[in-house]
Amino acid sequence: MSKRSGILEFAVLGLLRESPMHGYELRKRLNTSLGVFRAFSYGSLYPCLKTLVTLGWLVEEPAVDLGPSAAPLAGRRAKIVYRLTAAGKEHFEELLAHSGPDAWEDEHFAARFAFFGQTSKDVRMRVLEGRRSRLEERLEKMRASLVRTRERLDDYTLELQRHGMESVEREVRWLNELIETERAGRSERPADERDDNDNTNQENGGRPEARGTA
Amino acid sequence: MSKRSGILEFAVLGLLRESPMHGYELRKRLNTSLGVFRAFSYGSLYPCLKTLVTLGWLVEEPAVDLGPSAAPLAGRRAKIVYRLTAAGKEHFEELLAHSGPDAWEDEHFAARFAFFGQTSKDVRMRVLEGRRSRLEERLEKMRASLVRTRERLDDYTLELQRHGMESVEREVRWLNELIETERAGRSERPADERDDNDNTNQENGGRPEARGTA
DNA sequence: TCGTTCATGTAACGCGTTACATGATTGC
């Protein structure tokens, strides 16, 4: 009786926290914010939205769009704007605080990372370090199984394996840099009481890491 | 009435082409051959196997294991060995020949690549080039959407985006190297009539690419 | 006025996992 998906729910809540939106726009932001990692369709988004409303995290608003000729009488629906309720905000903050093992997994992690801007520093650290240890664990297994089976595998399979491992190693290095930067660490900037025009940290634009052009 | 999944079916057929196996071992090989990219559970493997038998691509064999005390009377099943039929082999070769757009997609591509050892050179080329153009297309979109939204995104989201793009760019470079190597190209070695102990190309162990230690 | 993009929604299906149930084999 639900239609609740961890990561979709999380991302919807997170985006709506920044500003109210209708479904259509939400979907686009979803697919750019989470980047390469995830693409959702309306077939999952709209039902999810409905569920979240039922749960009380969201409210629908009639979207007083007022087109050219402001429709005179009732019955003017379509274009529903979704707004996060206080309960919804609270719930999201709660999700944000959890840094358990699920949050180390590929897509979960990407979603978590996308909302690091609203995450407290210590949770960021735990997530980053958790992710790293997860990957290192994975690397161990790959190395082990590679040693065991190296002989029996043909060249292309081997090359695929090698490329896969290199990708993982690369992400570990990325995490290392991020963790180091976090440790050197800028100010905490807790999720509440934040000023959207806050432009402290102008030296590097506040980016988590200063690096050369890729 | 089916339980057929493109990639699982393909991989099962491909592994069984090399040698008959029972489900348990098949699953392990599946998860190492396809590497990081995919992990299947028994819950999908066994039903798939059954379906493939129904279709005639596979046959079950009683696995004359003959444990210490060779069970005297009938009723000794469990440990079923699956063997590829002639029809199954034919079907697999057919799948191998298709290099359409589906084969450029992430997991599909990995599966295709894993069996490049049994794929003809021209198909390999088409798959490699198709994959590359797919990724380049993807990069274009990402760049475009990044230009459009750069301002409104916070630092972490941006960093995620950047890292994602870099990963894709890295795969493109990998593909470039592979394509170049293919072009320089070793012998064709068609899928049939191959000798498993063939050790021509000793200079680099026949690896698709010679490179320094990563 | 006609095509495109915006906008919302649903039903059917695809593909896979989890959790469970069952039992043989091996090693200590």
Next chain:
DNA sequence: GCAATCATGTAACGCGTTACATGAACGA
């Protein structure tokens, strides 16, 4: 004898997509 791991299977569920249906708003 007991634990671990090998080995096979199934039913229920999760999570998401495709394809479809519908219609408003906008620009040429």
